[in-house]
Amino acid sequence: MNTMNQTPEYRHALALGYWLLFCAAVVYLMIVVGGVTRLTQSGLSMVEWSPIMGIIPPIGEAEWMAVFEKYRLSPEYLKVNAGMSLHEFKSIFYWEYGHRVLGRVIGLIYLIPLLIFLYRGMVPKAWYGRLFGLFVLGGLQGLMGWYMVKSGLVDMPRVSQYRLTAHLGLALIIFATMLWFAMDFLRGETKSANVSAGYLKWTAAAVLVVFVMMLSGGFVAGTKAGYIMNTFPLMNGEWVPVGIANMQPAWRNLFENPITIQFIHRAIAVLVALTVLACFWVSRRQAFQTYAWVLLGLMLLQVTLGISALVTRVPVALGAAHQAGAVALLSAALLVAHVARKHAESS
Secondary structure (H helix, E strand, O other), X not given: OOHHHHOHHHHHHHHHHHHHHHHXXXXXXXXXXXXXHHHOOOOOOOOOOOOOHHHOOOOHHHHHHHHHHHHOOOHHHHHOOOOOOHHHHHHHHHHHHHHHHHHHHXXXXXXXXXXXXXXXXXXXXXXHHHHHHHHHHHHHHHHHHHHHHHXXXXXXXXXXXXXXXXXHHHHHXXXXXXXXXXXXXXXXXXXXXXXXHHHHHHHHHXXXXXXXXXXXXXHHHXXXXXXXXXXXXXXXXXXXXXXXXXXXXXXXXXXXXXXXXXXXHHHHHHHHHHHHHHHHHHHOOOOOOHHHHHHHHHHHHHXXXXXXXXXXXXXXXXXXXXXXXXXXXXXXXXXXXXXXXXXXXXO
């Protein structure tokens, strides 16, 4: 056994890495639960934000009726769900409640171990700012979530697609940073290998285009663009559909026109596929092509899930699987990029 692997620093790095990896996995679950909350139209069921007491659900008929009465004053109930029973309300309430509680759980499983690690002197000083910065981002994400929900509690019974995409984007940044930091601790020193500059660029490009694709998916979800033009590869028989530039000024089409938004999402998906294929092609000359195979396989799976969700008008199960697949694809892109950079730094 390598004696270096028995040093306290090595054991500390493993502990920190596995802790961050576990936190990233729970954030992954949080993103998927958020997607299901959106798909089941549950996100506006809780019309108040109680950061501390909000972890306790209604208990007893009186408390349930009090919560339900507040919901019955919301635009969603008045314009969409008028006549909903208390039993039906509970079915949407629990998705949003679970989403919010999971956010608080993430805060606890991140902060408490971090404080323990710091107390025991297991965290290198160079990491203090990065790890506490992640915690601050988590707090901002909670505020962003409520800011998003508030947009659907005023006049229109739907949240702003801009706020929804910002909420998703910040979640992805937190997830990606946790995963990258975890790999920093877990991979440690790596044997040097010949890594071409081209491969480094393609792996970085893969991370970027997958991230942009997921932001595009936020606009698709926010404008319900997945429920129209449910044909593939053509959009209702056309490559460039009618109505793609109906809004004025023109920039609004990019973020508010469901037809344009779906078209852009499809175009970015093609860009993702081409980038991953290029990354895989260049990886043939590298010593660690296995990771590129994983990226390629997940890309093909994600394309299949996306097309299936589209042509079936986004049923909850397929929609959730498509979102989970996107996060898995981002994870694979980050892994490929991290491995390449670790080998390059060691050479």
